[in-house]
Amino acid sequence: MQITPLNPEDPGSLGDFELLGRIGQGGMGQVFLGESPGGEPAAVKVIKPAVVDSQSRLRFAQEIEVLKTIWGPRIAAFLGADAEAERPWLATEYVDGPDLARHVEAQGPLPSVLTAALGAVLAEALSAVHTQDLLHRDLKPANVLLGPNGPKIIDFGLAAFTESQVSLTAPHQVVGTPVCMAPEQAAGEKPLTPAVDVYALGAVLLFAVTGHYPHQAATPYMVFHLVTDPESAPDLADAPADLVPLLKDMLAHRAQDRPSLAEVVQRCRAVIEAYGLKIAQARRRLTAHTARQHGPAAPPSGPAPRTAPPPTVPFENPPATTAPAAPAAPAEPTSSADVEEPTPTLPAEPVPHEPTPSPVPDAPGHGAPPDDSHGKRPPAPGRPTGPPRHRPEPARTLRHSVQARRTAERIRAAYAAGAAFAPSRTP
Template structure:
């Protein structure tokens, strides 16, 4: 958490704002307290983007998604402003645990049992999301928080309805987090399906077990080129043999070659064994680390590579996409 600046709001709706949790290309997330002293995460649109209809449309799409989907592994919507408010806001349950990405970075990779349990619970979360006829489109180690009750999926800012093309693929919106983006998100973002979320779950499981993503290139354009190339297989180095067949299928280039969410869930259940409840408790207790709330402890942002011309010609589709992603993620430094 970072301390508030003079330009930050001290009150959003009925919520007293106490600190800044994070920010990205389009919005900010604050830590706040309700009138009952309940901690919440409050998301708002950046002031300079409030007048842009496509940004507001994406914001309210996230609100609609949160209203539509419920589940024990999904961060709950607690309150929200009216859509007519000049500066709309969304309040979501505040989860003190680290993200899977932070957990792996600070404590190392998950054990086979814990990774299988993580896969099982995230497959359940995706089943709840897809049952609401939604696609998450941005499932990553940075968007899974390890709470006292186990993993919680957050950030529905890119959620799309599964029954048609998304209107969020224009020039003003990024398409996902590059390390976990599926090939179709790079090549044809208007033609994605639930299989795209399966790919992202596979990338998340790979990271939790090995500490690396399917493609390790630090330059975004190079990574996107490999993701979109059917002849560039993902890097599965370090992946335990028990997970290799599943993750390889989840990261298949063609959507039709990937397992379904129920198949992923069944595979993970077999890996966990008969003591599912005990495994879930072990995952939650063994990997819950309460987030440091001292602003002085906030880590500095990681540098983002700038040299794109070496891997993609300036003006090309990949170069333009990578440049937009680089600018937006320079603020969040999530990968």
């Protein structure tokens, strides 16, 4: 994720968070990279001064109250906020990685099996949000961050209670992203149901695997027309055959024809298992694939910021440039196609001469003569007095020498003789 220096007019801190650089901006405000007193990175969202009024403060306060109730391992965590400050701000967990839109634009669509893994992860995350009687309402590729520990959903600014007792928008006002918006949401229907997030997830997965959306047009108005027209089928061109049935059902025009999120998870698992993988393996492959394409965030560049130059974005476990090792867990069977470990090749063992143990165990050179220049022994007659010549060190092997093997055999014999389970010897 690209981070740029602070502008002279930017605040140096908000609440307890020191601001280090700029992450991005939207219609309502600016997003900064912040750091807590304990060094925790955060994405700090600030409302633009030009739009700070009583209505925007009220909506921002509602957004904060909604975010306080949302939790889950795939949801960027709420860290703090102040809607009454001169510049209202909101801090959430910082995810060091690109959003899905940038990844697909830079690296191309995801393979089918990784798209299915992404679908299972996001469907499960949205399902947890729905159990809290909330909807996201604006799921799109830009709101899916591909972090070093897997994808996470951000920006619940349009989230609303499913009972529609609380609304963050005015009556008959349609807010959201048209290319990922469900037909009933685009038509302004109320109340909305969890099916709107199912449709949006289908649009996100279609974009992830093909690079295009269900409906695309030259203007937002034309997109709205295509989305709300029951005769306009979603464009599934270039979608892999194993994902077409699921995507078609998720993008159904009528809300009641779409599958539940629990069904989406199971159908994504079926696609993954058809490749001979388990869901955990596919998830690790997804994270490794996106981490391999994007290294750590670059430090801010350009004119020096008003505050101290922001460092490289801190994070606890930097993303690897290759597939990370699987976390410690009960062993699961894997196929040779899933994990390929190089087999070490040892050089052929020479037949060595019986070495003389070195009188200095930690002397450099492993057996090279002691350095006469340090007075350890006088030079022999006729011996050169110049710098000592060191013979090249032989390649080490697991079986270093005959002496080492014999020493190991004596140690094993002594241990076996004293062990409680050693067989008794007859006199």
